[in-house]
Amino acid sequence: MKPDCGGNGSALRLEGLAKSFYGHLGIGRTVAVEKLDLDVAPGQIFGLLGPNGAGKTTTLKMILGLIRPDRGTVRLFGRPPSDPAARARVGFLPENPYFYDYLTAEEFLDFYARLHGIPRAARRARVADLLARVGLLGRERTPLRKFSKGMTQRLGLAQAILHEPDLLILDEPMSGLDPVGRREVRDLVLAQRAAGKTVFFSSHILQDAEMICDRVAILVKGRVRFEGAMGDLVSRKVLWYEVAVTGGPPGGLPGEMLSSAGAEALFRVGDVEALAGLLTSVQAAGGQVTSVWPRRETLEDLFMREIASGPAREEGR
Amino acid sequence: MRRLAPIALLAVAVTLAAVSRDRLAALETTPRGGNEDLLYLPNGRYLRAASLGHASLAADLVYLWAIQYYSDYDRTDRYRFVEHVFGSVIPELDPHYVDPYWLGAMILTVEAGDLEAGLRVLDKGFENNPTAWVLPYLAGFECYRARQYERAAAYFDRSSRAPNAPALPLRMKAGTVAKKGDLRESIRLWEEVLRDPRADAASLAIAERQVRDLMVRADLADLGAAVEAFRSRERHLPRSIEDLVRAGLLRRVPQDPNGQPFVYDAETGRVTSRAGGVLGAR
């Protein structure tokens, strides 16, 4: 008997995962993922970050068994993805999902509920509940071909959480969504964590990850460049302030002027005292401060640094 | 166990397919496609191959095309390929399609005047369809029209022996034999019709009349021959029919089917019958 959760209780564990693709007739090898090790503990929100083409989607597909790795192993709760029992605990939302356009939303979710073995009696209530949860009430009978991109994304989320998975895997869940949609996805992910579930998602939009992730890994050219807890990665300390000023005299103000265009100028000041000085000067010169932006180190800074740096993997714990 | 199940299932499926295939091959009486020269594929067989399992429909289409083609009377070379189309192409596509055989034979015999070709097509049709009595029947009919009574009788005989054949071919055979001059054999055949369970009321009525008529004709012929024999021996005509019996030329005095004696004219030596004016006119 295998234990219910393999390894040291990981929700997801990747060891030495590698995959290359070949062009026509086997000519032209492209390395998608190279020796990838990851360990995702239950109850976490884990972000797999990286630029386009870093191998994020390939990694997710290997996790779900859609692609067979050349080398290495994937364990979902200690089981390989080829085991239906392992996939039964996983929900998946692909990037830019598309579903059977000849079905209605209700028919589609009912179909997936059947695939998950949810008994007939429970299906109807579950489907109605899900549609309400993702904000598709009133769209039960709408054919999916009439769905907008945002609606399709919501439906995709609905099918991913249909069977109350212990591990939710999302591929670029917020790409192409409007601000309201992104907010809803964020809320849903946080709700999953609140319910004790694990969320593993890929993204190239760093702000999204920054807001919700417990841990992130940065993937560049098929290799993990950085992995660690969010709090460790990014300091909360303010590095500098950027101040946008309009109407004042461009010269004679304290601080470093980053750019100017017409009556507007952007200044950079090092600390709170310098900021106070700048504000006073602007006021005295009859100008207006249109925004003050405290800059912390962001994931983006880290990201840019990692992409620029050498291939060696750092441990950021 | 889980790995083995599909492999075992595959083995079972392949075995079953192989066994059933062999069984089917054993059931096949004639190999499909024939076993003749593939490189010199005749037209019909080529079409059969090209029809990919729709040979029967291809036969229909060739037949329909041929009908329209041969309905165009302006063509100069109308009869060049008739036998090939109706006797070879269509039969190779669908050997059990009976209509084209007789239609082709009709075109050949009636329009092209080629009796032998028509008979070949009909022969082939009957060979492929031993229950299609209509084919030798038509062959017999065409021979009859061509006054080849011997062959006609033989065809009618084959037709009447086919399973499911009605009494018609036998009637035709009896008539043909009479036409040939063999009246006694014809009577025997008509009596066969009378005993035939297949015969309907009309056939029975015809047969009954034919037997009566032919008996009168046969008796008249016998009487005439006896009178002729008497005259050449005695150098004068007999005075009565009884004279012929006494001379040993007849076994007894015949009567017509109504039980009436034949009428003998001692002046002319002619024998007639009161049984009906139409007699002997056929």
Add this chain to the structure above:
Amino acid sequence: MSASEAPRGRPRPGALDAVFAIAVNTFREGIRDRILYLLLAFALLLIGASRFLSLLTVGDESKIIKDLGLSAISVFGLLTAVFVGVSLVFKEIERRTVYTLLATPVSRWQFVAGKYAGLLAMLATNVVLMSSVLAAILLFRGESPLPLVTAEFLILVELALVTAFAILFSSFTNPILSAVGTAAVYVAGHLSWSFDLLKKRLPPGAGRTLCDVLHAVLPNLDRLDLKTAAVHSLPLPPGEPLWGALYGVAYTVAVLLLSAWLFSRRDFP
């Protein structure tokens, strides 16, 4: 085994439940596809037109109606099998619907079996519908359509086999190659006797062996063709329809197993 290990009483569908669900969905896709109706309309039109074509003949009109009807059932069934069959699996991949589907606890073989079963149900519906129209025309002419039933059933068996090949090809290649491959199997399947003939003309050696192999491996679809016999109500050798059906079904199962194996090894990048 795995069912007893299922974590925390999570519902596990029976092996055939998922197959059935996918089959129902595939069937639904089919009956909501306009191409199917187009093909069906053409077939019914052709069966209807046979009544008029038969007026051109001299002799037996029913033969023409039966021939055209049976061939229409077979040809339009084949077109459905090829066009719908090869695109079914590909569409799932091209439209990326397969990603979420295979991420559920559905096995690859269940996917293949479900897709196949749905398509087969569609074909069976087609054949029954077309046969009914043909039967109605024959009944209207005062003829019994019963002698055609065996032939119609074996047409369905043949279609089932051809469809299995469509699924086989589409489990590893694109629709155009799949359609060509399926059509090639159909043609070769009706010409498989020619390999036997060709063999006799070849000197012993590799060529002969190849002919033997092709003759043995290719489906012999002529064995499933009882159309001519049905039209003429010829007596069949006892057991021919039965052995034919068994041959078709066993061959189909073998092809499907192969498809499932190929499909289970496939990547979905």
